[in-house]
Amino acid sequence: xxxxxxVDDSAVDRRLIGGLxxxxxxxxxxxxxxxxxxxxxxxNVLPDLIVTDLTMPVMDGLELVRxxxxxxxxxxxxxxxxxxxxxxxxxxxxxxxxxxxxxxxxADRLPKTTEEVLALARAARSSxxxxxxxxxxEFSFRxxxxxxxxxxxxxxxxxxxxxxxxxxxxxRLQIGVxxxxxxxxxxxxxxxxxxxxxxxxxxxMLIQETDESLVxxxxxxxxxxxxxxxxxxxISPDEARFVVRDEGxxxxxxxxxxxxxxxxxxxxxxxxxxxxxxxxxxxxxxxxGNEVTMxxxxxxxxxxxxxx
Amino acid sequence: MSILKxxxxxxxxxxxxxxPQGSVSxxxxxxxxxxxxxxxxxxxxxxxxxxxxxxxxxxxxxxxxLGAMHAIxxxxxxxxGKMVLCNVSDMGREILRVSGIDVLWPVCASRQEAIExxxx
Amino acid sequence: xxxxxxVDDSAVDRQLAGGFLANDPDLTVRYAGDGAEALETIxxxxxxxxxxDLMMPKIDGLQLVAEVxxxxxxxxxxxxxxxxxxxxxxxxxxxxxxxxxxxxxxARKLLSTVRSVLAxxxxxxxxxxxxxxxxxxxxxxxLENDFTLFxxxxxxxxxxxxxxxxxxxxxxxxxxxxxxxxxxxALYHGNLEVGSELRGEDDKAYFALVEERRRQAPYRHRRIxxxxxxxxxxxxxxIRDEGSGFDPSSIPDPxxxxxxxxxxxxGVLLMRTFMDEVAYNEMGNTVTMTKRRGTNNHPNxxxxx
Numbered sequence: 157x158x159x160x161x162x163v164d165d166s167a168v169d170r171r172l173i174g175g176l177x178x179x180x181x182x183x184x185x186x187x188x189x190x191x192x193x194x195x196x197x198x199x200n201v202l203p204d205l206i207v208t209d210l211t212m213p214v215m216d217g218l219e220l221v222r223x224x225x226x227x228x229x230x231x232x233x234x235x236x237x238x239x240x241x242x243x244x245x246x247x248x249x250x251x252x253x254x255x256x257x258x259x260x261x262x263a264d265r266l267p268k269t270t271e272e273v274l275a276l277a278r279a280a281r282s283s284x285x286x287x288x289x290x291x292x293x294e295f296s297f298r299x300x301x302x303x304x305x306x307x308x309x310x311x312x313x314x315x316x317x318x319x320x321x322x323x324x325x326x327x328r329l330q331i332g333v334x335x336x337x338x339x340x341x342x343x344x345x346x347x348x349x350x351x352x353x354x355x356x357x358x359x360x361m362l363i364q365e366t367d368e369s370l371v372x373x374x375x376x377x378x379x380x381x382x383x384x385x386x387x388x389x390x391i392s393p394d395e396a397r398f399v400v401r402d403e404g405x406x407x408x409x410x411x412x413x414x415x416x417x418x419x420x421x422x423x424x425x426x427x428x429x430x431x432x433x434x435x436x437x438x439x440x441x442x443x444x445g446n447e448v449t450m451x452x453x454x455x456x457x458x459x460x461x462x463x464x
Numbered sequence: 465m466s467i468l469k470x471x472x473x474x475x476x477x478x479x480x481x482x483x484p485q486g487s488v489s490x491x492x493x494x495x496x497x498x499x500x501x502x503x504x505x506x507x508x509x510x511x512x513x514x515x516x517x518x519x520x521x522x523x524x525x526x527x528x529x530l531g532a533m534h535a536i537x538x539x540x541x542x543x544x545g546k547m548v549l550c551n552v553s554d555m556g557r558e559i560l561r562v563s564g565i566d567v568l569w570p571v572c573a574s575r576q577e578a579i580e581x582x583x584x
Numbered sequence: 585x586x587x588x589x590x591v592d593d594s595a596v597d598r599q600l601a602g603g604f605l606a607n608d609p610d611l612t613v614r615y616a617g618d619g620a621e622a623l624e625t626i627x628x629x630x631x632x633x634x635x636x637d638l639m640m641p642k643i644d645g646l647q648l649v650a651e652v653x654x655x656x657x658x659x660x661x662x663x664x665x666x667x668x669x670x671x672x673x674x675x676x677x678x679x680x681x682x683x684x685x686x687x688x689x690x691a692r693k694l695l696s697t698v699r700s701v702l703a704x705x706x707x708x709x710x711x712x713x714x715x716x717x718x719x720x721x722x723x724x725x726x727l728e729n730d731f732t733l734f735x736x737x738x739x740x741x742x743x744x745x746x747x748x749x750x751x752x753x754x755x756x757x758x759x760x761x762x763x764x765x766x767x768x769x770a771l772y773h774g775n776l777e778v779g780s781e782l783r784g785e786d787d788k789a790y791f792a793l794v795e796e797r798r799r800q801a802p803y804r805h806r807r808i809x810x811x812x813x814x815x816x817x818x819x820x821x822x823i824r825d826e827g828s829g830f831d832p833s834s835i836p837d838p839x840x841x842x843x844x845x846x847x848x849x850x851g852v853l854l855m856r857t858f859m860d861e862v863a864y865n866e867m868g869n870t871v872t873m874t875k876r877r878g879t880n881n882h883p884n885x886x887x888x889x
Contacts, residue, residue, distance in 0.1 A: 242670030246684060249677050256674060279736065286736040289725045296720040308707070308714040500787065524757045526764045527851045535787045555757050562857045563850045 158274055159184045159201075163194045163208035163220065164236070173207060173236075173262065180267035191215025195223060198231075205274055206233045207266070209259075210241050210248070218248050225252040230281070232273045236262065287319045292392045299339075299385040301347050301375055306339045309387065313398075316391050323455050330435035331396060331452050337428040338400045338448055339385070346402030346446055347383035348374040395453045406445035470499050471532075473506070479579050480512045482536065484522045484529065500532055504539050513545030514582040518575055520551040530565060537568065550578035586702060587612045587629075591622040591648065592637040592664070597687065601635060601664065604694045611698075619643025623651060626659070633702055634661045635694075638669040638676065645669075646676050653680040658712065660705045662697060664690070715747050720815050727767075727808040729775050729798050738763045741812055745819045750877050758858035759819070759875055765851035766823045766871055767808065774825025774869055775806040818876045829867035 160183050164170045167189075174185040186203060188194040190212040206224065210217035221233050232254035237245045245256045254273045257265045293316055299305050310332045317328050344350045350370055374380040383403040390397040433439050438451035472483040482503065507513070515536060522529070533547075540547045550572045552560070560566040572578040588611055592598045595617075602613045614631060616622035618640045626634070634652060638645035649661050660682035665673045673684055682701045685693050721744060727733050741763060742756050751759060772778050776797040778790065797803040806826035813820040835849040856862045861874040 242674065243665075243667075243686075246665065246670050246673045246677070249674060250684070255678070258671075278732075282732050283736045283740075285730075286725070286733050286740065289727050289733065290723060291726050292722075292724040294720075294722040295718060297714070297717045298719050299717050304710050305714050305717065308710040311707075312711070312714065524761055526761050526768065526854060528764070528768055530850065531787075555754065555761075559761065559854065563853060565850075 157182055157184055158204040159186060160270065161186045161188060161194060161197065161203035161206045163188045163191065163206060163212070163217070165189050165209065165212040169209065169259075173266070176263060176266060177207070177270065181271065191217070191220035191223070194220060195227075198228060202228060202231055204231070204277065205270065206231060207270070208233060208235060210235055210237050210244055218244055218251065221248050221251050221253045230277070232277050234266075234269060234273055236266075290320065292390075293320075294391070295387075295389045297387040297389075299343070299387060301343045301371075301380070301383065301385070303340070303343065306336055306343070309339065310336050313389055313391075313396070316389075317396055320391055320393050322391065322393065322396055323452070327452070327455060334432045334435040334450060334452075335398055335400075337432050338398065338450060339387070341428055341448075342385045342400050342402035342404075342446075344371070345407070346404035347385060348380050349404055350374065393454065395451055398450045399447065400450075401447040404446055406442075409441045409445045471503055473503065475512060476579060477583070478512045479514045479516055479582055480506065481516045481518055481575070481579075483518045483520065484525070484532075500535055503536060507536070507539045507543060507545075513540065513543040515540050515545065515547045516575065516578040516582055517547065517549045517569075518551050518578070519549065519553065519556055522556070523553045524555045525559065527563070530563065533569075534565075546582045548572055548578045548582040550575050585612050586610055586633070587614060587631040588698065589614050589616060589622060589625060589631040589634045590636075591616045591619065591634065591640070591645075593618050593640045594637070597637065597664070601690060601694065604690055605635075605698065608695060608699075619645070619648040619651075622648055626652065626656060630656050630659055632659070633698060633705065634659060635664060635698070636661060637664050638666075638672050644672070646672050646679065649676045649679050649681045658705065658709050660701045662701055718748065720813075721748070722811070722813045724812075725808075725810040727810065729771055729803065729806060729808070731771065734764060734767050737767070737810065741810075741821065744812060744814055745875070748814050748816055748819070750814070750816070750819050750875060755875070759821075762855045762858040762862075762873055763821065765855050766821070766873060767810075769851050769871070770808045770823050770825035773830065774827035775808060776803050777827050816877065818874055820872060820874050822870060822872045824870040827869055829869040832864040832868050 160177055162170055162173050162177070162185055164173065164187075170187050170189075174187065177183055177185055186197065188197055191208075192215045194206065194208070195215075206220070208217045208220055215223075217235050221235070224231060224233050229252075233252075235245055235248050235253050235256040236259050237256055238259050242258075245253075249256065254276070255269050257269050295312075297309065299309075313335060314328050314332055317323065317331060323331070348371060385403075386399075386401045388397075388399040432448075432450060435452070436450040437453045438449070440449045441447065470485055472485060474481040474483070507515070517533060517536070519525075537547050548570050549560075551574065552571050557566070557571065560569075560571070570581060572581050588605055590598055590601050590605070590613055592601065598615050598617075602615065605611050605613050614625065616625050619636075620642045622634065622636065623643065625631075634648070636645045636648055643651075645663060649663075652659055652661050661676075661680075663673055663676055663681050663684040664687050665684050666687045673681075677684065682704070683697050685697050723744070725737065727737070738760050742760055745751055745759055746756055772794065776794060778793050778797060808826075809822075809824040811822040811824075813822075832852070835852055837849060852862070855871070855873060859873040860876050861872075863872045864870065865872075
C-alpha cells in the first residue's frame with residue numbers, strides 16, 4: 157500500500173486532497189503544513205509520493221522539489237498550482253518535479269496523475285533491481301576510424317561498470333582513460349598509421365579535422381579506408397576485460413619505452429601505454445602488436461560482497 | 465470508478481466494464497490475486513452480471529492475463545451473465561486465436577458494441 | 585556548422601532570437617513563420633535544433649514538439665515561453681521538449697541553453713551510431729523468484745533485440761509475449777513447482793500456494809537464469825530454472841476443446857507461435873527460444889502445433 161505525503165499550508169485543502177486520494181485508490185495519506193515539516197517527517201520514513209502545494213510559507217513547493225532532488229531523488233513529487241502560478245510550475249518541472257496538477261482540476265486529474273507517477277517510480281525501482289541481477293554482459297563492436305565513436309563507447313562501458321559495482325568512481329575513471337588510449341591507438345596509429353599517437357591534445361587536433369588533414373585523407377584512401385577496429389568488452393562483477401584489435405601492421409611492443417624510462421610519459425605511444433599499464437591490472441599484446449588485452453579486476457579493498 | 469493497479473472498473477447501465485491497465489505478469493501474484501478478489505466480489509453482489517473487458521490500454525498480453533480473465537468469466541457464468549471483449553489489438557486477437565480461447569468470448573470492435581452485445 | 589531553426593509567428597521575435605544566436609559563429613540560423621512551415625523545412629533538411637514559440641496559428645508549439653519527436657526523435661526542441669503560455673509549456677515539456685527559455689530572458693539564457701542541449705543531443709546521436717556498430721552482445725541475469733522483475737527484464741531484452749535490428753514493432757511485441765511466458769513458466773512451474781492444474785480450479789488456493797512457496801526453502805533459494813545471446817542475424821534467449829524439470833511432451837494441447845478450461849500448455853503454445861524455434865533440454869528445466877532476422881512469423885500454419 158503506497159504512502160502519499162500531502163503538503164499544504166491550508167488545513168482545509170489538506171483534508172480535501174487526502175480524502176480525494178483515499179476515495180479513489182488504496183493508499184495511506186500523511187500530512188505536512190509546509191516544506192520544512194515535510195522534510196522533517198522524511199527523516200524517519202520516506203513516502204512513496206509527495207503531493208505538494210506550490211505557495212507555502214517557510215518553504216514553498218519549488219524549494220521542496222529542489223531539496224527532494226538532492227536528498228531523496230527517488231521519491232517523486234507532484235505539484236499543485238493555484239491559478240497564476242503556472243510559471244513556477246514550469247520551473248519546478250525543470251527542477252525535477254514529476255508532474256503538476258492545477259488546483260482547479262484536482263478532482264479530475266489528481267487520482268490519475270498519482271497512479272501514473274507511482275507506476276513510473278515502481279518501474280524505475282524494478283529496473284535498478286534488475287541491473288543488480290545482471291551477472292555478466294558482453295559486447296562486440298566493429299568500428300570505423302572515427303574518433304566520434306570513442307567517447308560513447310567509453311561512456312557505455314562506464315555505465316555498465318557502475319551498474320555492476322565493479323569499482324568506485326576513481327576506478328571507473330581509470331578504466332575510461334585506459335580504454336580511450338587503447339581505442340585511439342588502434343583507430344589512428346594502428347589503422348590509419350598516423351605517426352603521432354594522439355594524447356588528449358592530439359586528439360582534439362584530430363577531432364577538429366580540417367578537410368586536408370592527414371586523418372581525412374587517410375580515411376578516404378585504401379588500404380586505410382577499409383580497416384576496422386574490433387572491440388570486445390566483457391564485464392562481470394569480478395572483472396572488466398577489453399580486447400582491442402586493429403587491422404594495421406602492428407608495432408614492436410618491445411621497442412616501446414618501459415614504464416619508468418625517460419621517454420615513458422612523452423606524448424607519443426609511450427605515454428598512452430604507460431597510462432594503460434598503470435590503470436589496468438593486466439595488459440598484454442599479441443605478437444604483431446595490433447591486439448591488446450586489458451583486464452581490470454574488482455578491487456579487494458572495495459565493498460566486498462560475494463559475487464552473485 | 466475504481467483505480468486498482470491493474471484493473472480499472474466502471475459501471476455502465478447493467479454492465480460492469482473492466483479495463484486492464486497494462487501488463488499483468490509484472491505484478492506480484494498476491495496483488496493480482498487481491499485485485500481479482502475485489503473484482504469478483506463486485507460480481508457476486510446484487511447488480512450487473514454482465515462484463516465487458518476493454519483492452520484499450522493493453523496492446524498485448526500472455527497467459528497470466530488469460531488466467532485472470534478466465535477467473536472473471538467463471539464467476540460471470542455462475543451468475544448467469546455474459547462476457548464480451550472489446551478494443552482488442554491485432555496482436556491481442558492473434559493471441560486469443562492461437563491459444564484457442566477465442567471461442568469462449570466474443571470480441572467487439574468498440575465498447576458501445578460490446579455493451580449492446582452483452583445485454584442482448 | 586550547426587543549424588538552428590527558429591519558429592515564431594512574430595517577425596520581431598524571430599529577429600530577436602536569431603540575433604542572439606548569431607553571436608555564436610558556429611551557429612547558422614534558419615526561420616519559419618509557423619508550425620506548418622517549420623515541419624516542411626524539417627522534412628526537407630533537418631536542423632540540429634528547433635527553437636519555437638508556443639502560441640502560433642495553424643500548428644502550435646505543442647503539436648510541433650509532438651510531431652518532431654515522432655519523426656525526428658534525435659532533433660531537440662527548445663520552447664520560448666511568454667506570460668500566458670506556461671500551461672502549454674508544461675505540457676510540451678512532458679511531451680518531450682528538451683528545455684525552455686522565457687522570452688524575457690533570451691538575452692541572458694538563450695545561447696547557454698542552446699549550447700547545453702546541443703551537447704546532450706550530440707552525445708545521444710553518437711551513442712546511436714555506436715550501437716549501429718555493435719556486432720554481438722550477450723547478457724546474463726540471475727533472477728530471484730520475483731514477478732516484478734519480469735516487466736523490466738522483458739523491456740530490456742526487447743530493447744537489445746531492437747537495437748540489433750532484428751525485429752520491427754510487431755515482432756518486438758511477439759518476443760515480449762514469448763519471453764513473459766518463458767519466465768512465468770520458469771517461476772511457477774519450474775522454481776515454485778506449482779502445477780497449473782490448480783489454476784482454473786481454485787485461483788485463491790493457487791495464489792496462496794505460490795506466496796507460501798516463495799517464502800519456503802528450498803523454493804526460496806532457487807533462481808531463474810536468463811541468457812540472451814544476440815548477433816545481427818539472430819537472438820537466442822535461454823531461460824533455465826532450478827526446479828526438477830518436466831516432460832515437455834506431456835503438455836496437453838490447449839486447442840483441444842477438452843482442455844479449454846485448463847490453463848496448462850497455452851504458454852508453451854504462445855512461445856512456439858511467436859519465436860522461430862523453441863527447444864527444451866532433456867530435463868525440461870531449460871528452454872531456448874530463437875528469433876531470426878527477417879522471418880515474419882505468421883501463426884497461420886496448421887502444421888505448427
